[in-house]
Amino acid sequence: MKKLFTTLTIITILQLSNAFAHNSETFEKMPFLKPYSELLEKYVHPETLEGIPSTGVNYLGWQSDPKHKTAMKLLEKTNLSDIKSKEEKISFWINAYNLLTIDLIVTKGEQESIHNLGGLVGDPWNEFSWVIDGLEITLSQINHQTLRNINEPRVNFALTCAAISCPNLKNQPYWPQLIYTQLERQTREFLRNKEKGVKLIKAPKTDSNLRQTDKFKVSQIFQWFNNDFEHGNIERFVQRYVFLYGATHDGYLPYNWNLNALTGKKPKPVQPNE
Structure with a gap:
């Protein structure tokens, strides 16, 4: 029994060491994940929003946390040539998409719905762009020209649109070494949510014999x-x-586009000149 316990302990230590090594390598290629993961853990929590089981975001806290600007600067400086494997590409672009969506909400101070952004047609996915490694890119381009070309349908349930009926934002990033497990869990949870999935x-x-x-x-x-x-x-x-x-x-199902903010935690309004 003692020998078995020792063997299991060694296996556990090796697994943890391997996971740590993978995370260290991921942080080197995607350094924005460190502040981003801390923001997710701190500001994303389960909550029922307008009768729909969800995760909500404390946008007010996120908006004022200096780690957001740190995460954005590190994302912009990512060397895209380092993102090589399919697993790295899926996890990187999901995380980037979700962080940029949150950035849009907190920098614009949107309080009601992401559809209020993006001009008269309410299309923020094409209206706004960011620069990553010198590449100017929109949310629509990330989704339609990058992620959907990977042919992984479960990605649809990992992207947040900052709305109540969207897939829940996880309180941790997506990791290359865990990406398929995370996508499977995320898809299952979304589809089994009868108000969303x-x-x-x-x-x-009836009294009729017809079934x-x-x-x-x-x-x-x-x-x-x-x-x-x-x-x-x-x-x-x-x-x-x-x-x-x-x-x-x-x-x-009806789609609720209202902001997925935790109760009382909408971002503060931002003046046009801010």
């Missing part, structure tokens, strides 16, 4: 990015994560 609707009982079929509704993410999921076969993708009991797809 998949909602089963039981057929009403009515149960229905299910899904997030509008499946409508916007339909071809990402089994070439449009929503049922096939969803049933990997949710028991459908023979239910058929019947439309989409």
Whole structure:
């Protein structure tokens, strides 16, 4: 028993050392992850927002924390040529997308919805741009020209749009060495949230001998990015994560675009000249 305990202890130490080594290498390539991870842990917490189980963001605290500017400067200085493997690219661009979305909210001081930004058409995903390693890039370009070209549909459930019905923002970054495990967990959690992901609707009982079929509704993410999921076969993708009991797809859930701020923690308004 003592020998077994010693062996397990050694294995655990080796696993922790390996994880530390991986994180150290990741921090070298993506140094913005250190302040970003600290911000996530401090300011992102579970909360039910307008009746929808979510994670909320303390934008007020995030807005005033100097680590945000540090994270942004380090992100802008990232050497993109160091981001080589598929796992590194997925994790880097998800983290970058989510941090830039938060940056947009806190620098603009938006209090109600990200749709209020981006001019008359309310399209902040194309309206605003940032520079990373000399490359000017928008949120739309990160999503459509980079991440979606990787052909990993679960990425859709890792990107935040700063709205209540969006996939929950995790309180930790996505890591290259854990990315597929994290994406699988994130997808499962989102789809099993009946207010956000998949909602089963039981057929009403009738006196008729005719059997009515149960229905299910899904997030509008499946409508916007339909071809990402089994070439449009929503049922096939969803049933990997949710028991459908023979239910058929019947439309989409309402999408709540209100800001995913923790109660009383919206960012302070920012004056145009600030």
